[in-house]
């Protein structure tokens with residue numbers, strides 16, 4: 001196992017059993033810092049056995065990290081967990097950390113020439129992100145500028161639909177206003193960059209999406225994603241199959257809805273969902289938000305075998321998070337997704353024609 005991931009998991013476990021909020025946050029911050037490291041932590045070990053300074057990692061986290069580097073585990077954390085009476089809860093959280101990549105692993109997968117699949121250079125644009133129109137902090141203009149800077153040709157703006165008020169879902173009225181703003185930007189950047197008018201619609205319990213067909217028709221790109229029933233273990237194959245059969249849906253977004261160490265997401269016979277998606281032509285998303293990584297490469301391999309199309313997206317809520325697309329690309333490379341099956345790697349005209357042909 002990747003040492004950065006292993007250490008971060010133990011620090012998160014340690015955080016979970018702290019009595020004071022302050023130390024809980026201290027260990028959580030340290031875990032996040034390790035997951036965000038660009039290199040394997042072993043490379044930060046100095047000849048005198050100490051660690052090079054890492055921002056956000058205090059002395060007590062450093063002690064735990066050194067224990068793990070020296071012995072493979074942390075007696076401090078192990079005995080604290082054993083005495084906490086929370087062992088089963090800790091084990092449950094650990095089961096929810098499978099196939100997550102640390103930032104160092106993401107960068108290694110992007111560099112690894114032996115892997116098949118899309119490279120950063122093949123990637124022409126990002127198709128799931130949120131702006132100030134819903135729960136994001138990036139303006140449309142900032143998205144265009146950041147997209148151009150990243151060498152993209154397009155970005156899909158997919159704010160939340162009105163059915164998800166908790167994420168400040170946009171009303172249809174607001175959406176039309178947003179479309180006018182997008183038109184203005186597209187006119188200004190004509191030939192250089194294209195914003196695509198999208199939405200992240202919410203998948204209901206029966207698999208339908210929370211927008212009317214005539215509303216979906218107003219959009220160029222519809223991402224349908226689950227935001228409810230993500231902690232139950234009942235089979236939801238029927239729900240997900242119904243979604244990929246819904247006219248007007250282009251992408252099945254963060255298909256499982258899992259969260260790192262917190263929830264398992266949708267339980268389903270994914271092979272059947274992928275088979276249905278291949279038939280209807282809906283692209284399966286790899287969501288690159290580090291806390292989601294959904295699908296991960298392990299499950300994505302099965303979607304490759306089923307013949308699915310893929311969308312590799314950042315799910316960014318700020319321009320700094322646009323780099324989360326790299327996490328999605330890394331998973332696609334580890335899964336061996338052929339690049340011609342990744343809609344983000346298609347030329348803009350081909351992508352727009354495909355989006356139009358599938359409009360509700």
Ligand SMILES: [Zn+2]
Pocket residue numbers: 200225227253254
């Ligand atoms: Zn979502």
